[in-house]
Amino acid sequence: MGSGSSKPEQHVFTADAPVSFSQSVLDSLQRNPETDSTRAQQTELKVQSRVNSELARIRDAQAKQLAVLTASLTTNPPSADAPAPTTPSQRDPNTLAAHLSSPFYQDHSAAKPVAPVAGTPADSGRSHDSVEKEIMDLRQKLEARKKVEKTSPEVEKAKESVVQCLRAHDRRPLDCWQEVEQFKVEVGKLEKRFVEKVGGR
Numbered sequence: 001m002g003s004g005s006s007k008p009e010q011h012v013f014t015a016d017a018p019v020s021f022s023q024s025v026l027d028s029l030q031r032n033p034e035t036d037s038t039r040a041q042q043t044e045l046k047v048q049s050r051v052n053s054e055l056a057r058i059r060d061a062q063a064k065q066l067a068v069l070t071a072s073l074t075t076n077p078p079s080a081d082a083p084a085p086t087t088p089s090q091r092d093p094n095t096l097a098a099h100l101s102s103p104f105y106q107d108h109s110a111a112k113p114v115a116p117v118a119g120t121p122a123d124s125g126r127s128h129d130s131v132e133k134e135i136m137d138l139r140q141k142l143e144a145r146k147k148v149e150k151t152s153p154e155v156e157k158a159k160e161s162v163v164q165c166l167r168a169h170d171r172r173p174l175d176c177w178q179e180v181e182q183f184k185v186e187v188g189k190l191e192k193r194f195v196e197k198v199g200g201r
Contacts, residue, residue: 155186
């Protein structure tokens with residue numbers, strides 16, 4: 001039931017010729033506390049510590065990279081105690097703050113939308129509020145379109161007859177061709193009424 005580590009392991013070697021070890025070798029082997037299991041544990045501990053140190057190094061490198069990227073994306077002005085760049089040439093041109101403070105940057109959020117000229121892309125400088133309002137308008141239009149009319153009882157009856165026929169002839173579904181044709185006729189009538197109704201608007 002135990003782990004078997006209470007008894008020392010004994011190895012018996014048989015050789016064709018007599019083998020003898022000096023007393024010093026035997027004494028050093030008996031005094032050595034290291035066994036296979038302790039060597040395996042020490043190796044395991046070394047591997048774990050190496051893996052942990054590598055993970056810590058990678059985590060630190062990623063944290064530094066994230067801090068650099070976050071600092072480059074910030075739009076807040078630097079604090080009073082931090083040395084501010086005095087000339088535009090000292091600023092990092094790749095940061096968002098440098099882009100927003102550029103004399104070439106134009107804020108289109110307050111301007112009236114200009115109709116795009118044919119052949120040019122639409123203005124992408126819209127504000128968050130205008131895009132959100134446009135999305136809400138589209139949602140309302142989609143919700144209004146979702147109101148589906150109930151299908152006619154003739155279509156429901158034809159559908160039900162197709163389902164019943166297919167269940168009755170599950171090994172021979174081609175025997176239900178008449179029911180399928182009737183269903184197609186009823187759906188065609190429904191589509192025709194829909195097209196007439198939409199075309200009359």
